[in-house]
Amino acid sequence: MSNTIIGDAVANIPWEDKPEGCIDVMWRFSGNPILGWNPIPKAARIYNSAVVPYNGGFRGVFRADQKNGRATLFFGKSKDAINWEIGPDPIEWVDEDGNPNPTSYAYDPRLVKLEDTYYIIWCDDMHGASIGMGKTRDFNTFTRMSNPLMPFNRNGVLFPRKINGMYKLFSRPSDSGHTPFGDLFLSESPDLKYWGNHKYVMGKGGQGWWQGTKIGAGPIPIETKDGWLSFYHGVSGTCNGFVYSIGAVILDIDDPAKVLYRTRDYLLTPEKDYETRGFVPNVAFPCANLYDAETGRIAVYYGAADTYTAIAFTQVDELLEYIKNNSEVF
Numbered sequence: 383m384s385n386t387i388i389g390d391a392v393a394n395i396p397w398e399d400k401p402e403g404c405i406d407v408m409w410r411f412s413g414n415p416i417l418g419w420n421p422i423p424k425a426a427r428i429y430n431s432a433v434v435p436y437n438g439g440f441r442g443v444f445r446a447d448q449k450n451g452r453a454t455l456f457f458g459k460s461k462d463a464i465n466w467e468i469g470p471d472p473i474e475w476v477d478e479d480g481n482p483n484p485t486s487y488a489y490d491p492r493l494v495k496l497e498d499t500y501y502i503i504w505c506d507d508m509h510g511a512s513i514g515m516g517k518t519r520d521f522n523t524f525t526r527m528s529n530p531l532m533p534f535n536r537n538g539v540l541f542p543r544k545i546n547g548m549y550k551l552f553s554r555p556s557d558s559g560h561t562p563f564g565d566l567f568l569s570e571s572p573d574l575k576y577w578g579n580h581k582y583v584m585g586k587g588g589q590g591w592w593q594g595t596k597i598g599a600g601p602i603p604i605e606t607k608d609g610w611l612s613f614y615h616g617v618s619g620t621c622n623g624f625v626y627s628i629g630a631v632i633l634d635i636d637d638p639a640k641v642l643y644r645t646r647d648y649l650l651t652p653e654k655d656y657e658t659r660g661f662v663p664n665v666a667f668p669c670a671n672l673y674d675a676e677t678g679r680i681a682v683y684y685g686a687a688d689t690y691t692a693i694a695f696t697q698v699d700e701l702l703e704y705i706k707n708n709s710e711v712f
């Protein structure tokens with residue numbers, strides 16, 4: 383029993399106990415990667431993807447780079463959140479009137495249940511990288527909504543409930559290329575359409591060189607008794623290119639623009655072959671988490687090397703304690 387997470391008990395999320403001798407607070411699934419090269423006929427690589435519990439099983443929205451190189455979103459379902467049935471075709475988006483409303487490209491989806499609707503947030507093309515938003519109730523009809531923020535922006539992450547009557551959205555303002563900068567901001571909306579009251583949350587850098595170039599929000603934040611637990615990616619610029627690692631932050635429960643604690647050291651950095659070798663080497667990019675509120679088990683889904691989908695585990699009480707005791711000074 384843990385009861386530190388305020389949320390549902392989902393006993394069948396993927397889980398493995400920490401391997402004997404492991405000193406880390408986050409550890410990898412021994413079955414990684416769960417998706418490899420050419421996982422379905424229409425995709426070369428599926429990674430940076432989002433999953434949620436659904437009717438005793440799981441559903442997901444997957445970033446699939448097709449064989450023409452373009453990133454597209456596919457729908458998938460699974461009984462165990464490890465073995466996925468994805469596609470075979472990309473999601474066919476419609477507008478609010480039910481007319482076709484295709485994306486030109488779409489990547490790095492996040493997926494969250496808010497009230498009785500599942501919302502998908504992704505990196506969309508609005509004359510350059512911008513945040514896209516859409517919704518579905520049944521994973522059959524997918525409706526595109528208006529873009530919440532102006533370009534250029536990426537890593538939009540919606541909170542799983544309203545806070546003081548307002549929806550909250552993380553974003554990371556950027557440029558139209560492989561952005562060499564980036565901090566985390568928070569916006570709010572009464573209706574998921576009009577967004578404002580933008581606030582700075584936290585920036586790159588600090589003591590941790592692993593997050594010295596840019597940072598970006600990751601999975602949907604998890605509500606805990608100590609605040610919002612939010613995994614994010616931190617990027618280091620090396621002479622061989624960017625390196626993407628995973629960190630975490632605890633934010634004030636009533637005002638998530640307020641940082642309480644933030645990891646000084648990364649929780650996971652590319653080490654394994656499937657993280658250090660692939661289409662883009664040295665990338666661990668978290669986009670989803672599943673949790674079981676009863677045991678405090680958390681499974682983090684991350685894209686590895688822009689090629690694979692992988693899972694890492696952590697336990698909420700151990701993790702919160704670790705973050706508090708090894709926090710960034712800011």
Ligand code: BMA
Pocket residue numbers: 430489490560561626662665667685688
């Ligand atoms: C970012 C995004 C991610 C990708 C990462 C590393 O800018 O495009 O989708 O995983 O770069 O290539």
